[in-house]
Amino acid sequence: MLRYLVTLQASDREGLVEQIAHAVSRHGGNWLDSELRHIDGIFAAIMLLEVPAAHWEPLLETLECLEGVSLTFAKTSAPIDKDTHLSYSLVAYDRPGLVHEISNKISALGINIEHMSTRYESASHSGIALFRADFNVGLKNPEHADKLTDALYAIGNDVVLDKVPS
Structure with a gap:
């Protein structure tokens, strides 16, 4: 399993979170952490996902095909927390x-x-x-x-x- 920090933004619309969650689930991903906001008509999300390596590219393609979504991502690893x-x-x-x-x-x-x-x-x-x-x-x-x-x-x-x- 690989961990990715994914950011998404799009014009807000009903059902968008469900579409994202469905894509993550369909590709075997685990939604670990997130912040979802609606600000001035724009939906913005930052999500930490854990995804099987073989499913990452297909998930990314599915998310990029959602209407009007702009997306960025970065591979992460579990932090060692001493703070x-x-x-x-x-x-x-x-x-x-x-x-x-x-x-x-x-x-x-x-x-x-x-x-x-x-x-x-x-x-x-x-x-x-x-x-x-x-x-x-x-x-x-x-x-x-x-x-x-x-x-x-x-x-x-x-x-x-x-x-x-x-």
Whole structure:
């Protein structure tokens, strides 16, 4: 069995996930992990698939034949995980550059962002534009957790940061 990270995007339509799942199943693949999103009329997916070597090319051809799908892939291997994993939720007033500031603070500490989901929302009581980021990080040095918290709060007085139980 080979492991592949596959990314897909297409105009969103009913039944698209079922078509993808059917193709993976029909070719003996195992759907290990994924993120599926609908953003501004576009369906985007990132999937980790495990597929028998002899079935990879036929699966790839089937996925590429789905109407309007653009696809990329990379062969992977099972990771050796020695990191400490932490999850956070951050809310701040929305402004340009926040993702850059957050990722810069995290990267400067040598910490890896493993997952990040961001969204724009309005505060219910005031209508103020808010930015929300939920993210997971992998720390090689668990002692960097406090440094990370301090660095994220340094982005601004409006930052609210919660450590989320994993």
